[in-house]
Amino acid sequence: EAGVVQSPRYKIIEKKQPVAFWCNPISGHNTLYWYLQNLGQGPELLIRYENEEAVDDSQLPKDRFSAERLKGVDSTLKIQPAELGDSAVYLCASSSGQGIVNEQFFGPGTRLTVL
């Protein structure tokens, strides 16, 4: 079974430029998450989708960040314009959303460097 796929793996841009990250979750997983991870820190949730609906976007900086999950499968996270402080790893995860245990499966992440 294929895992969570993310692209690109690495992205280097100049500040004020736009950038987009793509995620394909595990087949059949209805719940999709985007996390931000700074070096040596744990992931921090940005947004959670249940199918195509964003059910928790309270931590998403909406002035510059946006996300979509059309058709409830793939998802895209966008930053426009990027700032120096956005340099981090952006992780996508998915889960089946069933049962009391929220077991999430993570992709390899996209490492963003803003110059």
Place this chain on the structure above:
Amino acid sequence: TQLLEQSPQFLSIQEGENLTVYCNSSSVFSSLQWYRQEPGEGPVLLVTVVTGGEVKKLKRLTFQFGDARKDSSLHITAAQPGDTGLYLCAGAKGGKLIFGQGTELSVKP
């Protein structure tokens, strides 16, 4: 304010030594998970503990969930260089996972 505090943040030991990583909180979680993350990769789930006082073993790794479901520990026996990585605990609360800041473990041969 960190909801989940992990300690120590960094640990460098020799192959064959034992170690324990702690994950503490003032909040109650419905479940708690431990992940291991290698450089350039996403976290990989090691174990989920659900019941207060629960103990789970995974080869040389022993995981314990506190009786009050607020804290957890990970004990590694006879650490090996392949155990090197970032160990993350994550508590399930309100439909989402809250991660600790991680423990960076380095096991030297």
